[in-house]
Amino acid sequence: MANQPSQSIHQSDRALKRLKKRKAKEIRFKFFGIVAIILAMTALAWLLVSVIGTGYKAFYQHSITMTVVLEETTLDPTNARDPDALRQANYRRIIQEALYTRFPDVSDRKGKRDLFRVVSASGATNHVRQMVYKNPDLVGQTLTIVVPTSDDVDQLLKGNILRDVPEQRRKVSDQQIGWVDELVANGEIKARFNVIFFTGTDSRDPELAGIASALAGSAMALLVAFALAFPIGVGAAVYLDEFAPKNKFTDFIEININNLAAVPSIVFGLLGLAVFLNFMGLPRSAPLVGGMVLALMTFPTIIIATRSALRAVSPSIRDGALSVGASHIQAVFHHKLPLAAPGILTGSIIGMAQALGETAPLLMIGMVAFVTEIPTSVTDPAAALPVQIFLWSDSPERAWAERTSAAILVLLTVLITMNGIAIFLRSRLEKRW
Amino acid sequence: MTQLLTSTNKVSYRALTPELELMGQVNVTTETEFDNAKFTCRDVRVHYGSLEALHGIDMNIQDNGVTALIGPSGCGKSSFLRVFNRMNDTITGARVSGEVLMDGQDIYSNDIDPVLLRARVGMVFQKPNPFPKSIYDNVAYGPRIHGLAETRVELDGIVETSLRKGGLWEEVKDRLDDPGTGLSGGQQQRLVIARAIAVDPEVILMDEPASALDPIATAKLEVLIDELKENYCIVIVTHSMAQAARISQKTAFFHMGDLVEYGETAKIFSNPEDKRTQDYITGRTG
Ligand SMILES: Nc1ncnc2c1ncn2[C@@H]1O[C@H](COP(=O)(O)OP(=O)(O)OP(=O)(O)O)[C@@H](O)[C@H]1O
Ligand SMILES: [Mg+2]
Numbered sequence: 086m087a088n089q090p091s092q093s094i095h096q097s098d099r100a101l102k103r104l105k106k107r108k109a110k111e112i113r114f115k116f117f118g119i120v121a122i123i124l125a126m127t128a129l130a131w132l133l134v135s136v137i138g139t140g141y142k143a144f145y146q147h148s149i150t151m152t153v154v155l156e157e158t159t160l161d162p163t164n165a166r167d168p169d170a171l172r173q174a175n176y177r178r179i180i181q182e183a184l185y186t187r188f189p190d191v192s193d194r195k196g197k198r199d200l201f202r203v204v205s206a207s208g209a210t211n212h213v214r215q216m217v218y219k220n221p222d223l224v225g226q227t228l229t230i231v232v233p234t235s236d237d238v239d240q241l242l243k244g245n246i247l248r249d250v251p252e253q254r255r256k257v258s259d260q261q262i263g264w265v266d267e268l269v270a271n272g273e274i275k276a277r278f279n280v281i282f283f284t285g286t287d288s289r290d291p292e293l294a295g296i297a298s299a300l301a302g303s304a305m306a307l308l309v310a311f312a313l314a315f316p317i318g319v320g321a322a323v324y325l326d327e328f329a330p331k332n333k334f335t336d337f338i339e340i341n342i343n344n345l346a347a348v349p350s351i352v353f354g355l356l357g358l359a360v361f362l363n364f365m366g367l368p369r370s371a372p373l374v375g376g377m378v379l380a381l382m383t384f385p386t387i388i389i390a391t392r393s394a395l396r397a398v399s400p401s402i403r404d405g406a407l408s409v410g411a412s413h414i415q416a417v418f419h420h421k422l423p424l425a426a427p428g429i430l431t432g433s434i435i436g437m438a439q440a441l442g443e444t445a446p447l448l449m450i451g452m453v454a455f456v457t458e459i460p461t462s463v464t465d466p467a468a469a470l471p472v473q474i475f476l477w478s479d480s481p482e483r484a485w486a487e488r489t490s491a492a493i494l495v496l497l498t499v500l501i502t503m504n505g506i507a508i509f510l511r512s513r514l515e516k517r518w
Numbered sequence: 519m520t521q522l523l524t525s526t527n528k529v530s531y532r533a534l535t536p537e538l539e540l541m542g543q544v545n546v547t548t549e550t551e552f553d554n555a556k557f558t559c560r561d562v563r564v565h566y567g568s569l570e571a572l573h574g575i576d577m578n579i580q581d582n583g584v585t586a587l588i589g590p591s592g593c594g595k596s597s598f599l600r601v602f603n604r605m606n607d608t609i610t611g612a613r614v615s616g617e618v619l620m621d622g623q624d625i626y627s628n629d630i631d632p633v634l635l636r637a638r639v640g641m642v643f644q645k646p647n648p649f650p651k652s653i654y655d656n657v658a659y660g661p662r663i664h665g666l667a668e669t670r671v672e673l674d675g676i677v678e679t680s681l682r683k684g685g686l687w688e689e690v691k692d693r694l695d696d697p698g699t700g701l702s703g704g705q706q707q708r709l710v711i712a713r714a715i716a717v718d719p720e721v722i723l724m725d726e727p728a729s730a731l732d733p734i735a736t737a738k739l740e741v742l743i744d745e746l747k748e749n750y751c752i753v754i755v756t757h758s759m760a761q762a763a764r765i766s767q768k769t770a771f772f773h774m775g776d777l778v779e780y781g782e783t784a785k786i787f788s789n790p791e792d793k794r795t796q797d798y799i800t801g802r803t804g
Contacts, residue, residue: 331610401647405710407608409660409717410637419659420649 136497140490146279146292147234147242149204149268153183153213157225166221174217176210188264199261203268205233205292233281233292234274236484238265242276245483282491286457287468287476291484294477296492298456302372302467303441306452309376309463310383310440315433317380318387325388326395327417346385353381354449362450369451370466378450379440386439390432394425427514434507438500444471470496556581556721556751557602562616564597564606571597573775574616579768584743584752586762586783589772590798595755598772599723602753603639604632620721637664640714644726646706648698648713653690656698656709657681660717676716684712685742704735708742715746722746724754728761740765759799763787771795 094100157164159182160174184200185191191200209232216230217223233239237256240246242265252259268274285295325342329335357378361367367374398421406416422429447453447469453476460467468476470492477489557579564572572594579585579602587595597606604625606612618625625635637660648656657677660666667673677694681687686708690701698709707727714722724743728736743752743765756762762769763783770780771792779786779795790796 399647401643401645402649404605404608404641404643405647405649405713406659407605407633408603408636408641408643409663409713410633410635411659411663412633413608415663419663424650 136490136493138490139487140492140494142243142245143282143487143491144279145276146281147239147274147276148231149234149274150229150231151180151183151187151204151209151273152227152229153179154186154227155179155213155217155224156182160217160224166224168218168221171221171224172214172218174214176213176217177206179213180204180206180209196260199258200264202235203238203261203264205235205290207288207290208233208293231277234265236291236482238274239292240483241265242269242274282488286459287455287473288457291480291482291488294485294488296470296473296495298459299468299470299473299492300495301459302375302452302456303470305372305460305463305467306375306379306447306469307437307441309373310379311433311437313377313380314383314387314436318384318433319391319429321384322388322391322395323417323422326392327413327421342385342388346389349445350382350443351445351449353378354446356381357446357450368464368466370454370456371464372452372460372467372469373463374450375447375452375467375469376463378446379443382443382446383433383436383440386436387429387433390436391425391429394428394432395421397428398424427510430514431507431511434503434510438503438507441503442471442496442500444469444475447472448475470499554581555579556620558617558619558622559601560617560619562598562601562614562618564594564601565613565615566597566609567611571775572601575777577770577777577780579751579753581751582747582749583768584747584754584766585768585770586766587753587755587770587772588757588759588762588798589778591757592774593772594775595772596725599641599725599753599755602721602723603636603641605636605641607632637717638719639721639723640717640719642707642710642714642722642724642727644729646703646710646730648701648706648709650697650699652695653681653698653701653709654694657712657716660713664717666717680712680716681709683715683746684708685738685745686712702735704731704738707731707735707739711742711746719750721751721753724752726755726757729757736761759787771798773798 156179159178160176161167161171163170181197181201184204185197188200191197209230212230212232213228216228234242237246238261241248241257241262246255246257248255248262257265265274281293282295284297285293286298288294321342325335325339357374361374361377362369367377402420402424403416406420407413411419452467452469452472454466454468455476456466456468458465474489474492474496477485477492480486555578557577559575559577559579562572562575562577563570575598587598589595597612600606600609601614601618602620602625604614606614614626620635620639624630649659651659654677657680658673661673661676667676678687678691681690686705689705690696690709698706701709707730711722711727728739731739740761743754746752747767754762754766766783768781769783769786771778771786771790771794773794779790779792786795787799790799796802
């Protein structure tokens with residue numbers, strides 16, 4: 086100070102050097118941060134682009150408008166209108182005849198076979214069968230129906246089957262292309278919104294496959310999981326935080342709850358298999374058991390969320406309640422829990438969203454079954470959305486890849502909606518004190 | 519010192535202090551006998567784990583008046599205040615021993631329910647802590663949980679009376695449904711007092727109630743305390759010597775967990791017997 090009266094120690098050369106070094110460090114840190122964010126965003130964008138790029142095509146599908154004659158001689162030769170006989174009748178013949186009438190030039194066996202492959206065989210026959218079964222009076226009449234084309238025709242029209250590859254290496258023959266083009270030009274084949282994808286269940290034919298069963302299964306499993314995990318989780322958290330004596334034993338329980346949150350989900354699946362299926366004898370592949378397994382998984386998440394939400398409530402609120410003669414339980418239930426509710430709900434919804442995306446434990450308890458019916462109760466066999474995705478992703482065909490991506494999009498939409506609700510609740514319900 | 523005492527209209531004892539300083543070493547008596555003691559404390563100790571925060575306090579608290587607890591930070595004023603409504607029970611690791619009689623009855627005996635005791639001994643905290651509910655619900659909460667009102671009209675009456683006694687009615691009567699947390703700090707503190715009054719307590723404990731308030735809000739609060747002392751026994755912790763001098767009749771000076779000196783406020787501020795008291799009130803320590 087005495088030597089350099091005008092210069093402060095913070096302006097010396099050494100200080101300036103230090104400043105330079107510190108600034109360089111900060112710049113490097115910012116650079117790495119930006120790189121990390123760019124990497125993450127690129128990965129996310131890639132995922133979204135590839136999923137949306139393949140998935141969007143599953144939301145529309147080509148279908149064909151046909152005129153079918155419900156010949157009495159084919160369907161009901163005895164004229165008994167017996168429902169069982171009507172169900173067994175040869176609807177394939179009806180569809181074939183309709184096509185042969187539409188293209189009378191086709192006479193050879195191979196040509197006829199190829200022609201029938203333009204429509205979805207089981208889609209068309211089941212459609213007519215349903216109609217006749219519901220209304221036997223239709224027999225003998227002429228109907229106009231709209232049924233899906235076969236998945237190969239659909240893929241051809243979506244541009245996934247290329248016309249310029251040689252015929253032997255193509256799934257659709259030149260002749261079929263000719264028919265399809267004619268039908269398209271005539272307006273008989275049209276692209277329509279793919280309702281089947283949302284109303285249909287799993288199927289061996291991609292053009293008939295839908296996620297309804299999987300969605301219903303997931304929704305039921307989540308409801309079961311929520312109904313179990315939420316009250317038990319919140320109750321356990323409130324008890325542990327507010328009323329449990331603090332001793333070695335409760336410390337031990339606390340550590341274990343935190344550990345439980347880190348247990349891989351497949352272990353819960355194994356536990357479910359051993360306890361719920363083998364020991365308790367609950368039905369396999371049922372949303373009930375799926376929900377119970379997911380509840381085990383979500384339970385620690387809800388406990389942890391509830392406890393941190395309770396701790397975030399200012400103790401002054403509790404003191405205020407106690408000071409006017411509220412009991413501890415009253416202070417908790419009248420003041421702390423309502424104030425912690427947004428945090429608890431947020432945590433629970435995020436836990437539920439995690440559970441929704443969970444596949445491994447559901448595989449263990451048999452929710453991988455090929456389910457062609459929409460479950461009506463929690464004990465019916467059902468698929469779950471992520472498991473359905475897993476199953477479909479196994480099939481290499483374009484039509485399945487498309488539906489896999491579309492199912493992923495549906496799952497992501499549900500997840501984003503759930504997280505959105507969580508964020509909304511957090512920002513809306515949160516009260517200040 | 520003279521300024522401190524102006525509002526109490528007591529004679530200045532300033533002239534006497536030099537001699538008293540010499541007597542600082544004299545062992546002072548902290549026992550004060552009243553005909554109207556609300557609380558009688560015998561050898562009250564407060565422990566936090568292994569730490570003894572209060573080392574055996576013997577002290578009476580008079581009814582219908584203001585008793586101020588003063589002393590340097592960490593000396594145990596808050597701990598002592600919480601003895602009277604058993605709020606120390608809610609702190610993990612805290613332990614209270616000794617005997618505390620309220621109207622002759624031991625409030626730490628087994629047949630006293632601490633929850634009911636807290637309805638009789640209200641408390642106001644340093645930071646205003648209204649519930650994040652409407653003004654009405656804040657005041658009505660206590661009466662509701664204790665079933666003090668049979669009908670809505672009765673409850674309305676209790677709320678109005680309490681807000682009037684809390685000196686807040688005129689300011690909030692048109693917006694009882696607004697959140698209590700939306701009031702100003704001083705209003706919130708009076709709301710909290712009204713909330714305490716609503717359950718009809720006999721005692722109101724206040725822990726530095728004005729420390730978060732500006733001088734005008736503080737002045738209003740002091741006027742309110744002065745009115746309340748007619749009907750309630752008030753014990754107040756304060757760091758403001760001036761405030762203690764203005765509003766209290768009795769003052770107790772604590773130092774490192776001991777009750778050093780206790781007596782008439784005028785006497786403590788003008789003629790303290792203990793050197794530590796004198797140093798503290800003249801601003802030399804603490
Ligand atoms: N909850 C607690 N846990 C552990 N120790 C505590 C707790 N509350 C107070 N103490 C200790 O007890 C002693 C007295 O504290 P207390 O809060 O009663 O002092 P105070 O006089 O009110 O101080 P201040 O004027 O700063 O409010 C202090 O040493 C403090 O550290
Ligand atoms: Mg204190």
